[in-house]
Amino acid sequence: MPELPEVETIKRTLELKLAGRTIREVTVLFPGVIGSPSPEQFADGLRNVRVRRLGRRGKFLLVELDAGQTLVIHFRMTGRLIYHPGKAPPAEHTHVVFDLDGDSQLHFMDTRKFGRLWLLPNSALTQHSSLGKLGREPLEEGFTREFLRLELPRRRTRIKPLLLDQTFIAGLGNIYADEALHLAGLHPEKPAQDLSFAEISRLHRAIQRVLQDGIEHHGTTLRDYLDGAGTAGRHQDYLRVHRRTGLPCPVCGTRISRKKVGGRSTHYCPCCQKDSGSGE
C-alpha cells in the first residue's frame, strides 16, 4: 500500500520517463476511478498536454502539466502507475491508459478500485477535499522536533491514530507508523499528550529515519506495490514489527503482538513498547 516512501519511489522512477513528454490520448476503462471532472472531461482535458515535472505531497502523486493544470493521483492500497516503453495490452485491473508521444504508455491499475485520479487547475489544488488539508511533510523543514513538542501536548488522542492522521503529518500509513513507534520505543496507545520531551525527540527522529530507509530501499512490497517501472521494493526485508506477529522482536527477541488500534491492525513489541509507563 503506497505510503510516502512508495509514492516517492514511483515519482522518482516516473520522473525520468514522463518529464517533457506529451499525453496524446487518454482512455478511461473504469470511470469509477476518476474523481473529477467527469471521465469525458478528464480525457479531453489531458489530450495533447505536456508533462512538466512530477511532484509529491503526502501520499499524493502530482503530475504537473502545462497550461496550469495538475493530474493528482492517490493510490490508496493497491493502485499502480506503470510505464510501458511501447504499446501494451491492458492487463487485468487496468482502469486508465495514457498514450504518450512516441509509442509509450502509462497504465493506471488498481485491483481494489480505491485509488483516484483528478485533473485540477492549479488554483483548485488547495480546495481539494484532502490534498488541501494535508499536514506537514515529515521529511521537509517544517517538520521539526519543536513542532511535535508544541502539538503533542494539545492532542488528547493516542499516538498511533495521530500519526495516521494525514491532516497532522502527511504520508505515514500503517506500515511506517508501526515501524516508527517501535524504533522510538513507544506504545501505540500511549496518549499523545503523555509523551515526555525525550520520547518526542525519539519519535521525531524515528519517523524521519523509517521514511528515509523506506525510500532508500525503494519502498515496501508486501503484496501489490510496484514502482513506475514495475519493480518491487526491498524494505519488506527490513521491517521491525509490521506484519510480524509472533515473530521475535529484532531488539529483544520477545514475540511481536498485534491488536486493533483506531480500527487498524497494529504490530508492536510488548517489551520494547510498554503501555503506560512514565516514559523516562
Place this chain on the structure above:
DNA sequence: AAGAGACCCTGTTGGC
C-alpha cells in the same frame, strides 16, 4: 475533539 462504524472493492485467509 475524538472515536466508532459504515462504505468503497476484491483477493486472501480462516473456520467449519
Place this chain on the structure above:
DNA sequence: TGCCAACAGGGTCTCT
C-alpha cells in the same frame, strides 16, 4: 478438500 464468511486496508463521511 471445498465452500463461504470474514478480513484487510486508506481515506472520507456520518453519528455519537
